[in-house]
Amino acid sequence: MDDELGGSDLPPPLSDVVCxxxxxxxxDLVVARDQAGQLRVTANGCARARTLxxxxxxxxxxxxxxxxxxxxxxxxxAAALLRNAGxxxxxxLAADTEGVSAALALAERxxxxxxxxxxxxxxxxxxxxxxxxxxxxTFGELRNRADLFVLFxxxxxxxxxxxxDRIVHPPTALFRAAxxxxxxxxxxxxxxxxxxxxxxxxxxxxxxAIAAALSxxxxxxxxxxxxxxxxxxxxxxxxxxxxxEARFGVVGWIAAxxxxxxxxxxxxxxxxLVVTANASTxxxxxxxxxxxxxxxxxxxxxxxxxxxxxxxxxAGPPExxxxxxxxxxxxxxxxxxxxxxxxxxxxxEVPDTRTPMVVLARPGQPLPYDPEVxxxxxxxxxxxxxxxxxxxxxAALPLRRLRTATLPTAAAVLNALLDRLPASPHPxxxxxxxxx
Ligand code: SF4
Numbered sequence: 001m002d003d004e005l006g007g008s009d010l011p012p013p014l015s016d017v018v019c020x021x022x023x024x025x026x027x028d029l030v031v032a033r034d035q036a037g038q039l040r041v042t043a044n045g046c047a048r049a050r051t052l053x054x055x056x057x058x059x060x061x062x063x064x065x066x067x068x069x070x071x072x073x074x075x076x077x078a079a080a081l082l083r084n085a086g087x088x089x090x091x092x093l094a095a096d097t098e099g100v101s102a103a104l105a106l107a108e109r110x111x112x113x114x115x116x117x118x119x120x121x122x123x124x125x126x127x128x129x130x131x132x133x134x135x136x137x138t139f140g141e142l143r144n145r146a147d148l149f150v151l152f153x154x155x156x157x158x159x160x161x162x163x164x165d166r167i168v169h170p171p172t173a174l175f176r177a178a179x180x181x182x183x184x185x186x187x188x189x190x191x192x193x194x195x196x197x198x199x200x201x202x203x204x205x206x207x208x209a210i211a212a213a214l215s216x217x218x219x220x221x222x223x224x225x226x227x228x229x230x231x232x233x234x235x236x237x238x239x240x241x242x243x244x245e246a247r248f249g250v251v252g253w254i255a256a257x258x259x260x261x262x263x264x265x266x267x268x269x270x271x272x273l274v275v276t277a278n279a280s281t282x283x284x285x286x287x288x289x290x291x292x293x294x295x296x297x298x299x300x301x302x303x304x305x306x307x308x309x310x311x312x313x314x315a316g317p318p319e320x321x322x323x324x325x326x327x328x329x330x331x332x333x334x335x336x337x338x339x340x341x342x343x344x345x346x347x348x349e350v351p352d353t354r355t356p357m358v359v360l361a362r363p364g365q366p367l368p369y370d371p372e373v374x375x376x377x378x379x380x381x382x383x384x385x386x387x388x389x390x391x392x393x394x395a396a397l398p399l400r401r402l403r404t405a406t407l408p409t410a411a412a413v414l415n416a417l418l419d420r421l422p423a424s425p426h427p428x429x430x431x432x433x434x435x436x
Pocket of ligand 1: 019046047162400
C-alpha cells in the first residue's frame with residue numbers, strides 16, 4: 001500500500017481514504033491529487049479535512065534555536081540536550097501508531113514521563129470507567145441501529161464535525177430508517193437544533209445533576225424540585241420517556257467541553273444513565289472528540305508497557321500516576337528539564353513553556369517561540385502509511401500514503417534520535433509486543 005502512488009502519473013481520485021484529523025476517523029473521503037502532489041478532498045470531508053489535506057508537501061528545514069540546520073545536525077543537537085536531562089518528558093504524541101511507539105521507545109531510553117496533549121479528556125473517561133464501567137457501541141452499530149440521541153454539549157461541529165452526517169443522520173442505515181433519528185441537545189446556547197432534535201439549554205457544569213435526574217426519571221422516580229441545571233423537570237421527563245421508548249438510545253458527550261475539574265463525575269453520571277436505560281431497552285454511551293490519536297497513544301502505551309499514559313518509563317518497571325505525571329502540571333511547576341514534543345497530526349499545540357524542547361512537528365504547526373530543536377516530520381495518512389485508532393475504541397484504521405513524501409516520518413526521526421543516545425541501563429522488561 002505504501003507504494004500505491006509510486007511514480008509521477010496523475011492517479012484517479014482515491015476513494016475510501018481515512019482521515020486522521022479527528023477521532024471520527026472517517027473512512028469515506030475521496031481525495032484527488034494533481035501533478036505537483038497537491039491533495040484535494042473532493043467528497044465527504046468536513047472543512048477541517050479539506051483544509052489539512054490541502055497542506056502542501058513542501059520540503060522544510062530543521063532549526064536549531066531558530067537557525068536553519070541539517071537533519072543530522074538537528075538530531076545531534078537534540079541528542080545532546082536529552083543526554084544531559086535529569087527529568088525528561090515525551091509529550092504531544094499526536095502521531096500514528098508507529099510514531100507513538102517510537103516516541104515511547106525513546107521515553108523508555110530516557111527514563112521519561114509520557115503524556116498526550118489531549119489526555120485531560122482521555123483521563124476523564126478512564127477515571128469514570130474505573131468507577132462505573134461503561135456500555136458503549138461501535139460507530140457502525142449506532143449508525144445502523146440507534147434511533148434516539150441524547151447529546152450533552154454544543155461544539156459538535158468542532159469536536160466531531162461529521163457526527164450528524166456519518167452517525168446520526170447517515171444517508172443509509174441497515175436496521176433503521178436513515179435520517180430518521182431524533183434527539184436532544186443538552187448544553188449551553190440557544191441556536192437552531194439539527195432536524196429532529198430539540199435543544200435544552202443548560203450549562204455543562206450541571207451535567208452530572210441532569211444525568212442523575214434522568215436516571216431517576218427513567219426508572220419512574222421523581223427527583224426533587226421543578227428544575228435541574230435550569231431545565232424544567234417536565235422537559236427532562238420527556239427526555240427520559242424518549243430514552244425508555246427508544247429501540248436503541250444513545251447518550252453522547254464531548255469530554256473536552258465538560259467541566260475541566262469534574263469531567264469524570266459527569267461521565268460517571270452518563271455511564272450510570274446508560275446502564276439504567278438498559279434495564280428496559282437498549283442504550284449505549286458515545287464518547288466524542290479527541291484529536292491527535294489520543295486513544296491510540298494510550299493503547300500503544302498500555303499494550304507495550306502494561307500502563308496507560310501519564311507514566312514514567314524506563315527507570316525500572318513503568319510507574320503510572322495520573323496526577324503526578326500529568327505533563328501540563330509538571331511543565332507549569334518546572335518539573336521537566338527537557339521535553340520532546342511530537343505533533344505529526346493536529347491536536348497537539350506546542351506548549352508555551354521555557355522548558356528546553358525538541359519539537360517534531362508537521363509543517364504549518366504554530367510555535368509559541370523557537371524551540372531548541374525543530375524537526376519537521378511527515379503527516380501520517382497523507383505522506384506515509386500507518387494506522388490510527390477511531391474514537392469508538394474498536395478499530396485501528398489503516399492510513400495510506402497519498403503523495404510523495406518530502407519529509408521523514410516521526411518514527412524514522414525518533415529512531416535516529418534513539419540511535420544517538422546511550423543504551424538504557426535498565427532492562428526493557430515490558431516492551432515485548434511487536435509494534436503494530
Ligand atoms: S470529521 Fe474528523 S475524521 Fe471526519 S473528515 Fe472531519 S476531521 Fe476528518
